[in-house]
Amino acid sequence: MNAISTAKKLPIPADALGLLAVPLAMLALWVLVTRAQWVPEQLLVSPTKVIEAVGELWEAGELQGHLQNSLRRLFLGFFSGAIFGLIFGVLMGLFKSMEDYCAPLFNAFRQIPSIAFIPMLILIFGIDETFKIIIVAKAAFFPVALGGYDSVRGIPKNYFEVAKVYQCPLWPLIKQVVIPATVPQILTGLRLSLSRSWMVLVAAELMAADSGIGQMMEWGRQMFRMDIVVVGVFITGLIGFALDYGFKWLESRMARWKMG
Amino acid sequence: MGNLIHPDFKRSAKSLSGELSIQSLHKQYRLERNYLNVLENINLTILPGEFVSIVGPSGCGKSTILRLVVGLDSDFQGRILLDGKPITSTSTDRGIVFQDHRLFPWMTVWENIAFALVNSDLPSAEKRDIVSLNIKRVNLTGFANAYPHQLSGGMAQRAAIARALVNEPKILLLDEPLGALDALTRLYLQAELQRIWIQHRSTMIMVTHDVEEALFLGDRVVVMQANPGRIKRVVPVPLEHPRDRSSPLFHRLKDEILADLIDTDSTAEAKRAKSLALRSDLG
Numbered sequence: 001m002n003a004i005s006t007a008k009k010l011p012i013p014a015d016a017l018g019l020l021a022v023p024l025a026m027l028a029l030w031v032l033v034t035r036a037q038w039v040p041e042q043l044l045v046s047p048t049k050v051i052e053a054v055g056e057l058w059e060a061g062e063l064q065g066h067l068q069n070s071l072r073r074l075f076l077g078f079f080s081g082a083i084f085g086l087i088f089g090v091l092m093g094l095f096k097s098m099e100d101y102c103a104p105l106f107n108a109f110r111q112i113p114s115i116a117f118i119p120m121l122i123l124i125f126g127i128d129e130t131f132k133i134i135i136v137a138k139a140a141f142f143p144v145a146l147g148g149y150d151s152v153r154g155i156p157k158n159y160f161e162v163a164k165v166y167q168c169p170l171w172p173l174i175k176q177v178v179i180p181a182t183v184p185q186i187l188t189g190l191r192l193s194l195s196r197s198w199m200v201l202v203a204a205e206l207m208a209a210d211s212g213i214g215q216m217m218e219w220g221r222q223m224f225r226m227d228i229v230v231v232g233v234f235i236t237g238l239i240g241f242a243l244d245y246g247f248k249w250l251e252s253r254m255a256r257w258k259m260g
Numbered sequence: 261m262g263n264l265i266h267p268d269f270k271r272s273a274k275s276l277s278g279e280l281s282i283q284s285l286h287k288q289y290r291l292e293r294n295y296l297n298v299l300e301n302i303n304l305t306i307l308p309g310e311f312v313s314i315v316g317p318s319g320c321g322k323s324t325i326l327r328l329v330v331g332l333d334s335d336f337q338g339r340i341l342l343d344g345k346p347i348t349s350t351s352t353d354r355g356i357v358f359q360d361h362r363l364f365p366w367m368t369v370w371e372n373i374a375f376a377l378v379n380s381d382l383p384s385a386e387k388r389d390i391v392s393l394n395i396k397r398v399n400l401t402g403f404a405n406a407y408p409h410q411l412s413g414g415m416a417q418r419a420a421i422a423r424a425l426v427n428e429p430k431i432l433l434l435d436e437p438l439g440a441l442d443a444l445t446r447l448y449l450q451a452e453l454q455r456i457w458i459q460h461r462s463t464m465i466m467v468t469h470d471v472e473e474a475l476f477l478g479d480r481v482v483v484m485q486a487n488p489g490r491i492k493r494v495v496p497v498p499l500e501h502p503r504d505r506s507s508p509l510f511h512r513l514k515d516e517i518l519a520d521l522i523d524t525d526s527t528a529e530a531k532r533a534k535s536l537a538l539r540s541d542l543g
Contacts, residue, residue, distance in 0.1 A: 161332055162362050165350050166427075167379040176375065180366040255366070 045226045053227035070201060070212040073129065077136025078197045082190055085141040089148025106145070114139040114200045118207055127208040132201060139200040140193040147189020151182035184255040191247035198240050277343050278308040278430035278463035280329065285338035287324060297488030298324050304482065304491065311457055311464045313478030315471055317521060321489025322467045326433045330356045342431065355429035359436040361420040363408040369395065369419045370404040376426035394422040397456065414445035418452070425460060434466035438473065450476055454502060471517045475510060476503050483520050492520060
């Protein structure tokens, strides 16, 4: 009851009870399964254990440390990948010759899953920060490049005609027409690439890292600490959700004119 | 607002600029190996302050004429002169209203109208005055901060008209501006257009599918036919503005023009085939 009444105060769009019904049912099922010991505790830990593990990790400062490391890699990788992706995508959308030269290779590379580059990148850069930031940047690059490319190509010719009728100079054309026309799609590309970057980062940390949420989970697995593994799973999900939600909010703010 | 309409509906001598002269205008499109004559030998002189309507079947090139006059397309043969000067590109002395309002969806009504001044050196206070004057002119006061998706079709089109009027063009081109609106809004906006024309005293050319609309607003009605696009007839409308849609002459002219159009339409298919066959020799 308490959880529901506090949730109602938060700015959640639909009615809070409906939004929380499924998560609460899952939680109840989880409690039931662990209480009745239908599954061995080594395989499925109880929610209480998980909460205890959170407290334990938090007090030791480990959780904060891992989170900080993961988020730092995420943002460094995401921003560098996104900036290059945006520049590349917009240029490819604007210039036919650039498209002719780069599109085939671009489309081929796009098909390779980011994690498939992990072994190669480890050989080149070792398991230090560089490798993780590069893999995240690679994951961020493609959706942003694609979003930038599509959005520039998709600007209706009509808009340019109106600009021409009023003899709009180049800079106002970019600022008042090209950017607003492309922002919604570019933001969607950025949002997709941010959640993809996060997933790839956790996967990379699982494979090779000395810190980070992924490494914490891998360490928990080796130590048979299922509670820590589950904490990692939850945190990964929560962060991914928060990043996506935050970006959607940003999208709705920056493209308010689209709301009908 | 009430006495802005000129009492006797005569144009004042103040606006003697805005004379458009189209001389032996030809335009072709290339369709694979064939040339299609979109416009063939168009000759038309439109006097300063005159309202000319253009009607004709689809594909007769009536909208193309407007695109050429406004300067969005410069691929043609012949001459188009505005006050004796040839048209080479777009200019703020020629305004256009399209069938789709073409407002930018991310700009408010105010910002959309102000966009027409994007290349103007006027001080910003003056720009503000001009924009608000034009919002008033099309009766959109109170909607300056609305986004296009919040407007009805008629309101959006009025905003587009305001945008076209901002630069006080010598000639305003209207490309089926009321084509997408419902019948009632159309009637209302026809009267609005007439009021604006009388107030604004610029030359106007309107392309329309609606013969009654053409007659209600036009000093002359240009009837075009397709394949190739050419002028079939120019019909003067010797009736005082504002026009009485029920007057006998109005009806007679409407019937005549409709008969012209139906005649053109029935032979259009045959002519299209013939024209393609002829033009294929050129390819």
